[in-house]
Amino acid sequence: MIGFLIASFDIVGIWARPGIKGGNSAVYMIIKNNDTLPDTLYKAESEICKKVEIHKSYEDKRGRIRMKKVGFVVIPPKGEFRFEPGSYHFMLIKLKRYLRGGKRFKMSLYFKRNGKVDIDVEVK
Amino acid sequence: MKRFGILLAFIISCGKGLNYTQNFPFGKGYVLVDQDGNKVKLDEFKGKVLVVGYIYTHCPDVCPLITENMKKIYKKLEDKGLANKVVFLSITFDPRRDKPEVLKEYAKIYGIDRYKNWYLLTSDQKTIDSLMKDLSILVEIGPMEFTETGDTTYFIVHTDRIHIVDRKGKIVAYFKGSELKIDDAIKEIRRVL
Numbered sequence: 327m328i329g330f331l332i333a334s335f336d337i338v339g340i341w342a343r344p345g346i347k348g349g350n351s352a353v354y355m356i357i358k359n360n361d362t363l364p365d366t367l368y369k370a371e372s373e374i375c376k377k378v379e380i381h382k383s384y385e386d387k388r389g390r391i392r393m394k395k396v397g398f399v400v401i402p403p404k405g406e407f408r409f410e411p412g413s414y415h416f417m418l419i420k421l422k423r424y425l426r427g428g429k430r431f432k433m434s435l436y437f438k439r440n441g442k443v444d445i446d447v448e449v450k
Numbered sequence: 451m452k453r454f455g456i457l458l459a460f461i462i463s464c465g466k467g468l469n470y471t472q473n474f475p476f477g478k479g480y481v482l483v484d485q486d487g488n489k490v491k492l493d494e495f496k497g498k499v500l501v502v503g504y505i506y507t508h509c510p511d512v513c514p515l516i517t518e519n520m521k522k523i524y525k526k527l528e529d530k531g532l533a534n535k536v537v538f539l540s541i542t543f544d545p546r547r548d549k550p551e552v553l554k555e556y557a558k559i560y561g562i563d564r565y566k567n568w569y570l571l572t573s574d575q576k577t578i579d580s581l582m583k584d585l586s587i588l589v590e591i592g593p594m595e596f597t598e599t600g601d602t603t604y605f606i607v608h609t610d611r612i613h614i615v616d617r618k619g620k621i622v623a624y625f626k627g628s629e630l631k632i633d634d635a636i637k638e639i640r641r642v643l
Binding site: 343344345346349350351352376381383385386388389390391392393411412415417418419420424425426427 | 507508509510511512514515552555556559560561588590595599601603605607608609610628629
């Protein structure tokens with residue numbers, strides 16, 4: 327498991343799905359906030375793709391899978407926020423190259439209190 | 451009322467819907483194209499036990515779960531020496547982007563290109579729309595989105611489904627593709643093998 331200890335965060339279980347050049351992928355992780363104050367994650371970016379957005383997958387009343395763009399997420403104090411399959415994820419839009427299993431790339435997360443945090447993502 | 455609730459909960463827990471007796475749309479002349487660019491008549495699969503998933507390759511989150519679950523089913527059948535008795539179909543509902551060469555790359559990056567009895571299928575929009583309607587797979591193309599550099603993309607709202615089809619062409623079980631229990635699917639497959 328790849329993990330990062332940054333300021334008052336532990337970011338663990340970071341991974342991305344494989345993806346086709348020109349297509350999309352998703353990144354998952356668990357952000358643990360060790361601080362007594364909340365922090366807000368409001369942006370992410372990576373050179374691997376044209377755009378990164380925070381999305382949430384959910385099922386609507388007709389049983390269809392939908393995704394919605396989420397502007398920000400709050401990491402609760404002494405708590406965690408999970409980006410996991412079928413729920414919240416970082417959406418990598420328009421990949422600039424193929425993401426094959428075992429490859430790694432960089433991604434930056436932007437928090438209101440803790441600022442920019444660079445992480446290493448492994449494709450699984 | 452309470453009894454009905456228990457029955458409904460049981461049906462849902464089985465992962466099957468109420469449309470249990472639906473047939474796979476054989477005999478309707480559907481012609482698709484596989485990941486190698488070969489024309490494939492859907493009717494060619496009649497008489498085989500099928501595991502069928504519905505996906506689009508630009509889907510980042512849920513469709514990969516469907517593919518991964520189908521792969522787990524394949525591996526489990528392989529362990530039991532049964533994989534060659536079942537045909538796997540991944541049918542795209544995004545034919546505009548999912549051309550055969552894209553499906554081929556998708557198969558490669560998900561490691562399913564080595565499975566000779568796994569077909570990734572596309573066609574023209576009209577055929578796919580009709581096929582999805584026959585299969586009760588709801589598909590709705592979302593609004594066009596733009597990146598800062600002006601590139602466009604779109605996402606699709608869709609039913610999350612894996613079907614098990616018997617040799618007679620009857621859909622004998624259907625599951626929420628991203629959440630199914632592998633052993634439940636194996637049980638249904640073994641029942642019709």
